[in-house]
Amino acid sequence: MSALPSLSVPYLSADAVAHLIAARGPATCMAEIAERIEADFRRWGEFDKTPRVASHSPEGVIELMPVSDGRHYSFKYVNGHPKNQRVGLPTVLAFGVLADVATGLPALLCDLTLTTALRTAAMSALAARVLARPDCRRMAVIGNGAQSEFQVLAFHRLLGIRECHLYDIDPAATTKLMSNLARLGIVAKPFESTAAAVKGCDIVTTITADKTNATILTPEMIEPGMHLNAVGGDCPGKTELHRDILLRAGQVFVEYAPQTRIEGELQQMPDDFPAIEFWSVLDGSAAGRPTVDALTIFDSVGFALEDFSALRWLQSVATQPAALGLLPQLDEPRNLFGYLPLADCLPKAA
Amino acid sequence: MSALPSLSVPYLSADAVAHLIAARGPATCMAEIAERIEADFRRWGEFDKTPRVASHSPEGVIELMPVSDGRHYSFKYVNGHPKNQRVGLPTVLAFGVLADVATGLPALLCDLTLTTALRTAAMSALAARVLARPDCRRMAVIGNGAQSEFQVLAFHRLLGIRECHLYDIDPAATTKLMSNLARLGIVAKPFESTAAAVKGCDIVTTITADKTNATILTPEMIEPGMHLNAVGGDCPGKTELHRDILLRAGQVFVEYAPQTRIEGELQQMPDDFPAIEFWSVLDGSAAGRPTVDALTIFDSVGFALEDFSALRWLQSVATQPAALGLLPQLDEPRNLFGYLPLADCLPKAA
Numbered sequence: 001m002s003a004l005p006s007l008s009v010p011y012l013s014a015d016a017v018a019h020l021i022a023a024r025g026p027a028t029c030m031a032e033i034a035e036r037i038e039a040d041f042r043r044w045g046e047f048d049k050t051p052r053v054a055s056h057s058p059e060g061v062i063e064l065m066p067v068s069d070g071r072h073y074s075f076k077y078v079n080g081h082p083k084n085q086r087v088g089l090p091t092v093l094a095f096g097v098l099a100d101v102a103t104g105l106p107a108l109l110c111d112l113t114l115t116t117a118l119r120t121a122a123m124s125a126l127a128a129r130v131l132a133r134p135d136c137r138r139m140a141v142i143g144n145g146a147q148s149e150f151q152v153l154a155f156h157r158l159l160g161i162r163e164c165h166l167y168d169i170d171p172a173a174t175t176k177l178m179s180n181l182a183r184l185g186i187v188a189k190p191f192e193s194t195a196a197a198v199k200g201c202d203i204v205t206t207i208t209a210d211k212t213n214a215t216i217l218t219p220e221m222i223e224p225g226m227h228l229n230a231v232g233g234d235c236p237g238k239t240e241l242h243r244d245i246l247l248r249a250g251q252v253f254v255e256y257a258p259q260t261r262i263e264g265e266l267q268q269m270p271d272d273f274p275a276i277e278f279w280s281v282l283d284g285s286a287a288g289r290p291t292v293d294a295l296t297i298f299d300s301v302g303f304a305l306e307d308f309s310a311l312r313w314l315q316s317v318a319t320q321p322a323a324l325g326l327l328p329q330l331d332e333p334r335n336l337f338g339y340l341p342l343a344d345c346l347p348k349a350a
Numbered sequence: 351m352s353a354l355p356s357l358s359v360p361y362l363s364a365d366a367v368a369h370l371i372a373a374r375g376p377a378t379c380m381a382e383i384a385e386r387i388e389a390d391f392r393r394w395g396e397f398d399k400t401p402r403v404a405s406h407s408p409e410g411v412i413e414l415m416p417v418s419d420g421r422h423y424s425f426k427y428v429n430g431h432p433k434n435q436r437v438g439l440p441t442v443l444a445f446g447v448l449a450d451v452a453t454g455l456p457a458l459l460c461d462l463t464l465t466t467a468l469r470t471a472a473m474s475a476l477a478a479r480v481l482a483r484p485d486c487r488r489m490a491v492i493g494n495g496a497q498s499e500f501q502v503l504a505f506h507r508l509l510g511i512r513e514c515h516l517y518d519i520d521p522a523a524t525t526k527l528m529s530n531l532a533r534l535g536i537v538a539k540p541f542e543s544t545a546a547a548v549k550g551c552d553i554v555t556t557i558t559a560d561k562t563n564a565t566i567l568t569p570e571m572i573e574p575g576m577h578l579n580a581v582g583g584d585c586p587g588k589t590e591l592h593r594d595i596l597l598r599a600g601q602v603f604v605e606y607a608p609q610t611r612i613e614g615e616l617q618q619m620p621d622d623f624p625a626i627e628f629w630s631v632l633d634g635s636a637a638g639r640p641t642v643d644a645l646t647i648f649d650s651v652g653f654a655l656e657d658f659s660a661l662r663w664l665q666s667v668a669t670q671p672a673a674l675g676l677l678p679q680l681d682e683p684r685n686l687f688g689y690l691p692l693a694d695c696l697p698k699a700a
Contacts, residue, residue, distance in 0.1 A: 019691060073412050077447065080454070090678070090686065093677050093678075099412060102407070103409070105439070114690070146683070327461055328443075328461065329364075333434060333439055336497070337376075337530045
């Protein structure tokens with residue numbers, strides 16, 4: 001069988017992405033991605049945005065997340081299947097494509113599973129740097145699953161957080177997180193309840209996985225001046241905060257309101273509950289933290305623009321992507337039929 | 351650099367798909383895909399459907415087309431860039447993914463450029479078999495670009511069409527089409543205008559590429575009992591039929607009305623212009639051709655379900671897909687961080 005010419009797509013396997021991130025250092029990668037995200041959020045108006053397109057099933061969700069700035073286009077495929085763990089599969093897997101708007105040609109195809117964790121944590125830390133009190137020292141991480149190391153590492157690097165309080169309903173998850181953090185030289189303390197873990201913390205990150213309207217945080221746990229980084233409520237029917245906490249804050253900060261109203265903590269609230277898009281705090285058109293003692297909430301669901309920023313970052317740091325023959329290279333663009341190796345299908349001479 | 355374990359995704363390159371189609375025979379492939387499409391359209395109600403998500407730019411469009419039946423999920427990435435030809439690139443390139451709804455894991459990643467042409471022609475022929483007069487013998491093909499061979503071949507195989515009249519504003523396109531058809535033993539005649547080509551034809555396929563509101567067919571060209579297979583009007587601002595033709599037919603047959611009202615010939619008409627979804631003709635809940643002398647129009651734009659059918663077909667006939675290490679294989683699903691080869695990023699011992 002002869003090889004037909006292909007229009008090769010630059011490609012990074014999961015293996016290649018992992019080696020790239022490890023060699024560069026995951027904290028450095030998150031700092032670089034946070035810079036990209038901030039720069040892209042500052043030019044918010046240039047992007048063609050749409051809420052992600054979700055396909056729900058009883059077991060989970062599969063989503064497509066496209067966005068474009070008129071020069072580059074990106075989309076991410078991502079699933080969320082909490083029961084996958086029981087059969088040894090990850091809850092979340094993701095891959096994505098960056099493409100050239102002028103021609104429609106893919107410019108990069110790659111794993112985004114690790115990168116999704118990096119960009120989510122980078123976004124969390126970036127939002128906290130803008131919205132939390134400047135003197136934050138102590139963070140609680142409620143939910144110690146696949147993304148928790150990245151959250152701790154990002155807050156360690158970008159906000160200088162040195163004290164971490166951990167809690168998960170499954171102690172094995174906390175043990176796993178502590179062990180990974182220890183290898184990085186970061187000390188963290190396990191607690192026996194959410195209430196005990198969040199006590200005295202400046203920042204509380206909630207990043208639990210169950211697809212239910214859970215109440216991870218209740219009003220009596222909230223202390224003056226806290227910043228809540230609410231990451232795990234990111235799907236219709238999946239929330240983490242008691243609604244009285246949102247009422248107490250009086251507003252939430254969000255990535256992209258049309259999507260967060262469907263998927264975030266905001267889904268619990270009436271349609272007119274104030275949601276301030278983060279870009280508008282960055283560019284000064286909206287206020288950030290109201291007072292030192294105020295409660296701020298970043299109701300994060302993950303927006304396509306963060307993947308765009310991360311894909312552009314990956315493209316810039318991946319010096320030698322592989323070449324995948326995903327698409328046909330035609331001698332004459334209108335002669336698609338001619339790409340078929342016709343000798344294979346015509347009757348052979350006797 | 352050590353290789354990390356990957357969750358490999360079955361993969362078919364453009365080359366692999368082309369060899370597979372050629373070995374099986376493109377006409378046979380289209381007959382098989384048409385069977386799959388018909389079977390899937392007959393269970394229309396089982397699918398979670400959405401109009402495709404389009405990102406438009408002055409040069410073209412990039413689209414994502416997801417659909418699911420609750421067991422399998424598919425999406426296609428496809429672009430449409432008419433000016434690409436000028437730089438030697440195809441107008442349309444496509445790739446897609448089939449995934450398992452229960453876990454979210456991709457089950458196939460492959461080129462869909464050739465397959466899009468196959469499924470479009472298979473859909474056209476299937477619709478004509480249901481809607482055109484049973485005694486059709488002669489077809490005109492207006493627009494002799496990348497998809498035209500597949501149209502002729504599908505109608506040859508599925509409807510027994512033996513006489514083909516061709517016209518394109520660029521005679522070189524017609525020459526290319528005739529040359530490819532001659533290799534398959536199919537005779538076709540070139541004409542010097544659309545009017546001359548369609549005269550005396552039972553079926554007229556319009557499949558032109560310009561992204562404009564063109565008027566390829568005008569009312570005086572229409573003959574009693576004709577079936578119009580209007581394929582090229584598939585994008586906002588891109589139509590091929592004079593609106594008086596639609597008024598004369600009094601209705602159009604469509605794949606999925608919410609999408610065709612945005613993208614098809616239907617975009618020229620008021621919101622209440624009758625659009626009959628093809629599945630309802632198949633299952634008998636709507637009438638097909640009204641009378642022998644009536645004008646029928648299949649206002650085809652291409653719907654995600656056709657790609658789903660084609661991807662399921664590809665999965666069934668591809669005996670040996672390659673294995674792509676696109677996603678990480680984790681030892682412990684919650685330990686994504688552990689997938690990083692940490693030896694690469696920790697300070698080396700002196």
